[in-house]
Amino acid sequence: ARRGYPEAVYCSGKTPAQVAAIAAAVGQRPDVITLFTRAGAEHADAVRAALPDAHHDPDAALLAWPPALPPPAGGTVLVVAAGTSDLPVAREALLTARYLGREADLIVDVGVAGLHRILGHLPALRAAQAIVVAAGMDGALPSVVAGLVTAPVIAVPTSVGYGAAFNGLAPLLAMLNACAPGVAVVNIDNGYGAGHLAAQITAPR
Amino acid sequence: ARRGYPEAVYCSGKTPAQVAAIAAAVGQRPDVITLFTRAGAEHADAVRAALPDAHHDPDAALLAWPPALPPPAGGTVLVVAAGTSDLPVAREALLTARYLGREADLIVDVGVAGLHRILGHLPALRAAQAIVVAAGMDGALPSVVAGLVTAPVIAVPTSVGYGAAFNGLAPLLAMLNACAPGVAVVNIDNGYGAGHLAAQITAPR
Amino acid sequence: ARRGYPEAVYCSGKTPAQVAAIAAAVGQRPDVITLFTRAGAEHADAVRAALPDAHHDPDAALLAWPPALPPPAGGTVLVVAAGTSDLPVAREALLTARYLGREADLIVDVGVAGLHRILGHLPALRAAQAIVVAAGMDGALPSVVAGLVTAPVIAVPTSVGYGAAFNGLAPLLAMLNACAPGVAVVNIDNGYGAGHLAAQITAPR
Amino acid sequence: ARRGYPEAVYCSGKTPAQVAAIAAAVGQRPDVITLFTRAGAEHADAVRAALPDAHHDPDAALLAWPPALPPPAGGTVLVVAAGTSDLPVAREALLTARYLGREADLIVDVGVAGLHRILGHLPALRAAQAIVVAAGMDGALPSVVAGLVTAPVIAVPTSVGYGAAFNGLAPLLAMLNACAPGVAVVNIDNGYGAGHLAAQITAPR
Amino acid sequence: ARRGYPEAVYCSGKTPAQVAAIAAAVGQRPDVITLFTRAGAEHADAVRAALPDAHHDPDAALLAWPPALPPPAGGTVLVVAAGTSDLPVAREALLTARYLGREADLIVDVGVAGLHRILGHLPALRAAQAIVVAAGMDGALPSVVAGLVTAPVIAVPTSVGYGAAFNGLAPLLAMLNACAPGVAVVNIDNGYGAGHLAAQITAPR
Amino acid sequence: ARRGYPEAVYCSGKTPAQVAAIAAAVGQRPDVITLFTRAGAEHADAVRAALPDAHHDPDAALLAWPPALPPPAGGTVLVVAAGTSDLPVAREALLTARYLGREADLIVDVGVAGLHRILGHLPALRAAQAIVVAAGMDGALPSVVAGLVTAPVIAVPTSVGYGAAFNGLAPLLAMLNACAPGVAVVNIDNGYGAGHLAAQITAPR
Amino acid sequence: ARRGYPEAVYCSGKTPAQVAAIAAAVGQRPDVITLFTRAGAEHADAVRAALPDAHHDPDAALLAWPPALPPPAGGTVLVVAAGTSDLPVAREALLTARYLGREADLIVDVGVAGLHRILGHLPALRAAQAIVVAAGMDGALPSVVAGLVTAPVIAVPTSVGYGAAFNGLAPLLAMLNACAPGVAVVNIDNGYGAGHLAAQITAPR
Amino acid sequence: ARRGYPEAVYCSGKTPAQVAAIAAAVGQRPDVITLFTRAGAEHADAVRAALPDAHHDPDAALLAWPPALPPPAGGTVLVVAAGTSDLPVAREALLTARYLGREADLIVDVGVAGLHRILGHLPALRAAQAIVVAAGMDGALPSVVAGLVTAPVIAVPTSVGYGAAFNGLAPLLAMLNACAPGVAVVNIDNGYGAGHLAAQITAPR
Ligand SMILES: Nc1ncnc2c1ncn2[C@@H]1O[C@H](COP(=O)(O)O)[C@@H](O)[C@H]1O
Ligand SMILES: Nc1ncnc2c1ncn2[C@@H]1O[C@H](COP(=O)(O)O)[C@@H](O)[C@H]1O
Ligand SMILES: Nc1ncnc2c1ncn2[C@@H]1O[C@H](COP(=O)(O)O)[C@@H](O)[C@H]1O
Ligand SMILES: Nc1ncnc2c1ncn2[C@@H]1O[C@H](COP(=O)(O)O)[C@@H](O)[C@H]1O
Ligand SMILES: [Mg+2]
Ligand SMILES: [Mg+2]
Ligand SMILES: [Mg+2]
Ligand SMILES: [Mg+2]
Ligand SMILES: [Mg+2]
Ligand SMILES: [Mg+2]
Ligand SMILES: [Mg+2]
Ligand SMILES: [Mg+2]
Missing domain, CATH: 3.30.110 (Translation Initiation Factor IF3)
Incomplete structure (x- = not known):
């Protein structure tokens, strides 16, 4: 390893x-x-x-x-998926973080078109030491989440969408231009990289 | 004319x-x-x-x-600017709507990095018959606004930002991929077009 | 809902x-x-x-x-398709507008290469409160239509074409640069979004 | 030479x-x-x-x-500019055609947003053996003109416009995807090339 | 028709x-x-x-x-294909020109990597009133041909190639920037449009 | 704040x-x-x-x-600049991290064209809890650094270079595709965002 | 031939x-x-x-x-593949060089994420008269190799990767911007061209 | 050094x-x-x-x-510029090769629009051990040169041109897709890199 x-x-x-x-x-x-x-x-x-x-x-x-998860250590990771289509990427991040030894949870379907959904999870968002946000289309969710918490946000653009989403280019650019500081971007659909980075950020010191 | x-x-x-x-x-x-x-x-x-x-x-x-505004008629227009740098575009939209005969107001500095700012204007947002939203960088504001209201949202990407904002391309793509329905997009920095469209949408019937 | x-x-x-x-x-x-x-x-x-x-x-x-259309209310929507290949997108817009409660009609195969075709529909164009125009390739039809009417035009670029059409990029850019004011653009092939926006614009006041 | x-x-x-x-x-x-x-x-x-x-x-x-124009021979060339901002490119084409020995004329400000303008010039359009059309923004004029005449149309995209016009890319792509056959495209702002091509097409046989 | x-x-x-x-x-x-x-x-x-x-x-x-070719009239058209992979596009141009009533011939496999091949066809090149050149990859052949003849050259970029050919973008850009005047460009793979344009240029006067 | x-x-x-x-x-x-x-x-x-x-x-x-730095707390941040031209971005990151309360140091001119330069700083690299890497041109340094350490690497593409660097696009894409996990990317030239993220990652727990 | x-x-x-x-x-x-x-x-x-x-x-x-390799002459060629996924391109280069008459060897899986891997091959790298380097994703390996040797490096970007690798665009741009001099770039996945160029460079004088 | x-x-x-x-x-x-x-x-x-x-x-x-050139050794380098506008890049390559110890010469204004110009230099082209070709616009010259010689050709795209030349992108893509093998590409306007590579290729063995 x-x-x-x-x-x-x-x-x-x-x-x-x-x-x-x-x-x-x-x-x-x-x-x-x-x-x-x-x-x-x-x-x-x-x-x-x-x-x-x-x-x-x-x-x-x-x-x-081997299939057994290592015993969790370090900070906790929260994975957030804007829509159900982002689930494969989000679960890849979730499992990567867990197999790297972190406690990690998942929240799904909290896109910014219905703000009450993400706002209903504020306590969980603020309890995490690192947050992975997977979103396609307009890629707006990381900006909103980063404005609500002080922990670093790892933004994963997904190839969900069509037309001018250009296979994830639209959310990638949006996330690189997030209007709140504290947003780290990884490659399109790179749930593995996002979960790995989250585990590194929350590693035991 | x-x-x-x-x-x-x-x-x-x-x-x-x-x-x-x-x-x-x-x-x-x-x-x-x-x-x-x-x-x-x-x-x-x-x-x-x-x-x-x-x-x-x-x-x-x-x-x-001539300098005099025509007497207002039709529905009301609300112009929303994400940041102060979007003000020139927003004011161009505002004045265009007014000189086309609409009652129009302006709200500034309500970017999604601080959701309380836009949420503090919910009554005004819900009272308008058409809303113009000017935003650069991640272009996330129109998605959020469109999720809060039933009136059509006219999204104007601005060239505010640098690097991967690519002179307005990033917010343009984000707005075309808004995750809430009801978002109409115009050209980058096209405040005139946005105000004109808002006035047409709210024209007296 | x-x-x-x-x-x-x-x-x-x-x-x-x-x-x-x-x-x-x-x-x-x-x-x-x-x-x-x-x-x-x-x-x-x-x-x-x-x-x-x-x-x-x-x-x-x-x-x-349920399959029944709601009783129509508000203004009327006209959907215009440049060519027969644009029909799927146009019908998606048409049905969306109808299921959102609008009276809506469809005109097909009126591309600008034969101006008499679109000019032959002037009365219908001028009677509508919102017009959806679906076109691929050069995306020229929304500019022409917007110059003929005062109602807002919702332009839907389609992925019809090949080569330098770049899957709808060419008509998307053309529509964003429409030389007549009053053109609202939605995502490539987004008939649903266009019909939804048209229904919002023509909602009963 | x-x-x-x-x-x-x-x-x-x-x-x-x-x-x-x-x-x-x-x-x-x-x-x-x-x-x-x-x-x-x-x-x-x-x-x-x-x-x-x-x-x-x-x-x-x-x-x-030397300053004197050569005596005209061959077919006639008509240069058409969508807007006044396209005039420099259009005049470059006009003069090039004339100095290559063609009779050539110019029509300005006949963009498709007001169809009556171009339709008012039908006789002149149909009398020309080659037509140069200079247009920026949506680049829609060559498609319309090519549908009205049988002579070849030489389309010159111009860098007129801003934002998503991307310095002439938008009209360039539109012209390459013209929905009427008979459209020849040259480089952005290349009035010289357009006039030269028009003169070659109309050369005495 | x-x-x-x-x-x-x-x-x-x-x-x-x-x-x-x-x-x-x-x-x-x-x-x-x-x-x-x-x-x-x-x-x-x-x-x-x-x-x-x-x-x-x-x-x-x-x-x-009907299958019969119309009797040829007007000038002659020569279609030139850089490589055998460009043949489908070249033949589409050839047949279009013939069914529009032109005498038309085809020369294949004369790419610029072996200049003697194209130079061996100089008499045929100089005898044509319009030349269609189909080429992919570097799109260099139209520049070379246009420098050898006075007739207009219609350049058709093809999607032949891979990688940085980007499905025809590379030869399209090269052809738009041809260093010899007299090059008319049509859409990628648009043999029909090229043949049509060639037939219009060589129409009987 | x-x-x-x-x-x-x-x-x-x-x-x-x-x-x-x-x-x-x-x-x-x-x-x-x-x-x-x-x-x-x-x-x-x-x-x-x-x-x-x-x-x-x-x-x-x-x-x-006020000008005084807050007393340092949390983990330490190391800022690394590939070349001297990347220094403005690197210093912006350095100062941001310090004013957010971190101990932070800077290493300059350690581009991958001379590997001994970066390898000579291994102890410092491995002592940091977060590393900011600013690089233009090929953007190769973050991949190399991320392979040498376990701490998260924050990659800042810079607009240093010319031609196909496309104002920072080349290193941006390279960094998003870093072949080692653990690389977080921010916007081109965004030293402020990189320093802010580094400070969040190393915040006292 | x-x-x-x-x-x-x-x-x-x-x-x-x-x-x-x-x-x-x-x-x-x-x-x-x-x-x-x-x-x-x-x-x-x-x-x-x-x-x-x-x-x-x-x-x-x-x-x-015929299947027999020509007897080797000239300098020696070394082909280097960053990862196993780059092997098809690397082997195409290897065999091309050999059938053009060069002695040629192959080293695989020496990506920059683990520098010891490439550094372990320094003698072989410095013994070659031309080095082909195939790499996808961040395309960082040619910069590193070019900094270690004085022979010319032929960089082949591969389409290995996903998302913002954009089918080889990311490593292509990185290689064109290599921060060490002495890097020659060929088309994406063009192992044949790379091997051919290497054989030309090392031809007997 | x-x-x-x-x-x-x-x-x-x-x-x-x-x-x-x-x-x-x-x-x-x-x-x-x-x-x-x-x-x-x-x-x-x-x-x-x-x-x-x-x-x-x-x-x-x-x-x-110091100003003195080193005594020439190794093979000879020939630098070829398509047009006079490519001269700055060509001279940068020429001088770099000379100061790296090579005998080097320069040929200017031999673009492919007039083939006799480049064909008139065949003996010099075939006498060189490495050829640098600088060209903008259609970037066609390296393909032609590579087809005439067996030595490697180093292609330098230049930013000469306008419109769809896109600051050197058009010749860059053309050169990467050169239809003759044996073409090595460097960054846009990178005369230094081209001359350096040529000197490495022709180094004394
Ligand atoms: N889903 C993934 N996305 C991006 N990189 C990955 C992924 N899975 C594995 N990797 C990286 O790829 C390397 C393994 O590549 P390979 O040797 O080709 O199997 C690992 O060391 C990871 O850094
Ligand atoms: N305005 C123009 N746009 C495009 N090409 C031009 C223009 N003017 C001249 N040319 C071409 O450039 C060549 C002259 O370039 P030069 O030798 O650099 O002056 C001519 O032979 C024309 O083919
Ligand atoms: N191969 C082709 N490439 C580009 N345009 C074509 C082609 N074939 C036909 N067309 C154009 O498409 C129109 C017919 O389209 P449609 O009505 O969809 O069959 C014709 O009028 C031509 O202008
Ligand atoms: N004109 C040039 N184009 C590209 N790279 C260059 C050029 N001149 C110098 N270089 C490279 O830049 C390095 C020097 O950069 P610097 O340390 O910033 O002066 C050298 O080692 C060369 O590799
Ligand atoms: Mg935050
Ligand atoms: Mg809404
Ligand atoms: Mg209108
Ligand atoms: Mg016509
Ligand atoms: Mg010619
Ligand atoms: Mg690491
Ligand atoms: Mg080297
Ligand atoms: Mg050769």
Whole structure:
């Protein structure tokens, strides 16, 4: 594990056979948690053939082995998804943070078109030491959240939307221009990176 | 006046001499209101030399002649500026709506980084028949406003910001992807167009 | 229903199973009209399994339940499509306006390459309180229409075309730069948003 | 003269001294017409110092020497400018066509926002063998003109406009996607190229 | 037929059933040539079911009915393709020009990486009254051809290439910036438009 | 002060008179630290006229009042600049972190073209709780640094460079695609945002 | 063979039948090496039907006939791939260099996120006369390598990555802005071009 | 000197005072050649105040100290400029190659619009071991040159042109898509990088 954190195997673009070979090697190192990210159905089958007890979250397209979460330490992470379509990215962030050893929770469907939804979660927002916000389309939610809390906000633009969303470019630009300070941006759809960053920010000191 | 509305002279890119010649001709038609938009200091001097009683709003870079506002009719227009830097665009919209015969008001500095600011204006927002929202950077305000009201929201992206704001591209894309329905977008910095559209939407029926 | 208007379920990107679950819940609330937009054949099957009497317009990829249109009120909406390829977007706008309670009509194949076609509809254009114009390629029709009427024009760029149309970017930019005032732009292919905005603009006062 | 046509010296980016040296050399070849394009005030002074009788059109930023137009031959060219701001580009095209030996005329301020303006020129449009159309902003005029005539239309996008006009990108894309066949596009602001192409198209056979 | 030229039916994006219906109607008007462009295998089957004697060129994805070419008149058109991958676009241009009544020929595989290839065709190039040049990748061929001839060159960028060709953007920009005058640009892959324009330019006077 | 942190006044785009008025108001609130960012020479004069003892860092274009740094608390921040041209952005980050109450240091001229330079600072890099990396051109430094440490890296693309750097777009994209996890990206040239985020990440728990 | 080097047949976009025909012709010219690049499974079958002893490297999607490598001459080429996903591009470069007559080796998985990996290959890097570096995502590796050696570095951006990698645009821009001199850039995924250039640079003098 | 080559000081963006300080330090190291690139008039004055005998080439905006060229070794470099406007970039490349110890020559005004111009230099082109080609607008010249020679071609796009040249983007894309192999691309206007690369490629072995 690079720098004390789990290893990650990015499955997209790899053949099931390649993933199977990696999974077999992973099985030799039970002391290190390995995450298989962006794993489609065939990738998942390949992993589970080698590592039958791997934890699999199909929504996040993620598998983890060994399956047990490490005991939580450090600060808490809150993952917020603007809409249900942002859920795969949000769950990838959630599980990454948990397998890096953080306590982490998820709030969904709190887009800014209905402010009462996000405002109804103020206590949870203010209790977190780091907040991941996944949003597509106008990418407005991180600006609003960052204005409500003092913890750093990690903004993940998603490719949710169509037309002038340009596969996530619109929320990416919006988040880079967030009108509140305290917003850290990662790549479009990069739930893994967001969860990793949140875990680093909240690491035990 | 095209279709019963005031004439508009777009001064940017015209020489003061060209504007002066137009102003002289305008002086022959006191029955029609003429707006001189994007008028710099030299343009303004040229207009006032020919039309000394023209109304001049330097912040909006706009002059109007004859100077008197028409008596208000139709619905009311509310212009909202996210930040003080959006003021020139917002005032251009405000004055355009007024010279097209609408009652119109202005609210400034209500960006989403401090939600209490916009929420403190809910009664005014809900009383308007059309709302113009000028915002740069993340362009998040129109989404929030459109979620709070049933009237149409006219979103004007501004070129306020730097870097990945790309001279207004970021808020333009955000506004086109507003997550609440009811958002009409006009060109970057196009306060004149926004005010005109607001006046058309609220025209007496 | 948010703010007194129908609910909308955006089906694209949802699984048929997810849509089925939503449709079942919708069936508990016959007092609110729900629109299922961007519904492919499998989405439509899922909706109709739960709501057999739902109205289905395959061209618009839209279903509505309860199927009855509300009694029309407010101003009238006219939807104009430049070419037959723009029809899906245009019909989505048409049906949205109708289910939001407006009287709405449709004119097709009146692109600017044959001006007599659009000029032949001048009376209908001038009778409408709001006009939706769907066009791809050069996006020239909204400028022409806005020059012929005093009502606001809602321009919907479509992804019709190829090459330098860049999936709707060309007409989007053209519409944002319409040389006549009174043009409101929505996202590429966003017939739902255009119809919604038209209904808001023409709401009974 | 390359291929029997006048020589052209593109002055923009050259120092006045460089232009002066070229003008001196040009004076040795009175048998060939030379056009100095994009000539600012200092460039013009440099040309006229060496070639005092050069024809100078400041609006077109163009000088020609020897100053006499060649006797017209071939078909006729019509240059059409959507707005007065397109005039410099239009005049550059007009003069280029004339110095290449064509009869050429100019019509200004016939943008599509007022269709009666362009429709009022139908006879002239239909009499030309090639039509140059210069337009910025929405770039809609070439589509309309091409639908009215059978002669080829040469569309010149101009950098007139602001914001999402993106310095001529918007009309460039619109013109490349003209919904009528028969539209040839040249570079943004390239009046010289448009006039040259028009002269080639209408060359005597 | 608009303005005396054949009708064109753009099949891409239409269902075979829609094309079949159009073909049936076309069969009622044998006095007008109709071109079916961008016709895939299923579109072609639909056309030939209704119009069994239609001419079909699968490489150009084009069908024509009635199948007979009109007797050639006017100037001659030469179509030049940089590489064999540009052939579909080139043949679409070739056939369009022929069905619009021009004598037209085709030269293939004369890219600038081997100058002797294009230079070996100088007599044919100089004999044509209009030249269509289809090229992808660097889009360099139109500049070279335009420097060799006095006839107008119609440049068609193609989507041939990968990576930074960006689906035809690279040759489109190159062609708009051709360093020789006399280059008319049409949309990416628009062989139909190029052939149409060539036929208009070479129309009998 | 929003959420317990200093206030920030973004001077760019404000007139000296506007900044003077704000500075006068700031003088009434000595309990809150106010930062004046992007302050040119005239802005600085205006601030110092009202607040003569303000701290001024011309390289960072930043002023602070009251001038005393708060006593450091929380983790330590390290700011790293790839080249000397990145220094203004780096210093803006440095001072922001310090005025938000962190101990912060600066390392300059450690671009990846000479790896020994950054590798020579490994102990300092590994001692920091948050690292800000400012780099233009290829934006490669954050990837390298993030691979060497476990603390979060805040990457600030700068507009240093020319041509295909596209005013900071190149390093922005590179940083969003950093091949090591743990990289948080902010807007181009946004030293203030980077320093603010670093201070939030290292806040006392 | 153009200029003494092997011929190359770019298979992508050709039908298997077209490739089969070319392969048959190639069989008549055993004196020239022919490379079939971007050959999918069906293309490979077509080549091997005509040329059964052709060398086939499925990872590189490349076939060569006659299969024997020419005896190496000139300098040595080193191909470096940042990650395993860059392997197809890297192998295409490797084989191209070898079939052009160079001694060439390959090093894989030495991305900058773990500097020890590339630093562990310093002797091999410094022994090469030309180095090809294939990298996607942040495209940082060529800058680092160019800073370690004096030989020219040929940088190939790959389309590996997602989101803001924009199909290779991010590493392309990074490589064009490499902060060390000595970096030559080729098109995205252009392993063939990179290997060809490396072989030219290291040609026997 | 990094890796045995001259040092380079990039003056653009540095103040004259900063350049003066660097020049003073440079004066202490006469054993290393230092190049001052992108040096405006004030930068040049600052350098010459400290290093009166520095060689200064105003066209290239470059100074070198000590002024003597090193004795040439290795292969020869040929620099080719498409037009006179490309001269500053071409001369920067020329002088860089010479101060890195290569024999280097320059050919100007050989754009592809007049092929005889470049074809007239075939012997010189074929005698060089590396060729730098600077071109703006359509960027077609490197493709043509690469097809005529076996030596590697280093293509430098220049920002010469206007409109859709987009400050060098058009030739940059064209060069990356050169239809002849053997083209290495560097950043827009990067004459220094091109000359450096050429010198590395032709280094004595
Ligand atoms: N979903 C993901 N998105 C972005 N980067 C990832 C993702 N999953 C893994 N990675 C990164 O990719 C590396 C593994 O890549 P690979 O060796 O190709 O499997 C890990 O070290 C992570 O830094
Ligand atoms: N206004 C213009 N726009 C585009 N190209 C031009 C223009 N004027 C001249 N040219 C072209 O530039 C060439 C002269 O460029 P130069 O040798 O730099 O003066 C001529 O042969 C024309 O092809
Ligand atoms: N291949 C093509 N590319 C561009 N435009 C075309 C093409 N084929 C036909 N058209 C244009 O599209 C119109 C027909 O479109 P439609 O009515 O949708 O079939 C014709 O009038 C032509 O102007
Ligand atoms: N004209 C130039 N274009 C691109 N890079 C340059 C240029 N001149 C110098 N450089 C690079 O910039 C570095 C010097 O940058 P600096 O330390 O900021 O003076 C050198 O090592 C070169 O790699
Ligand atoms: Mg915050
Ligand atoms: Mg609303
Ligand atoms: Mg109107
Ligand atoms: Mg026509
Ligand atoms: Mg020519
Ligand atoms: Mg790290
Ligand atoms: Mg090197
Ligand atoms: Mg070559």
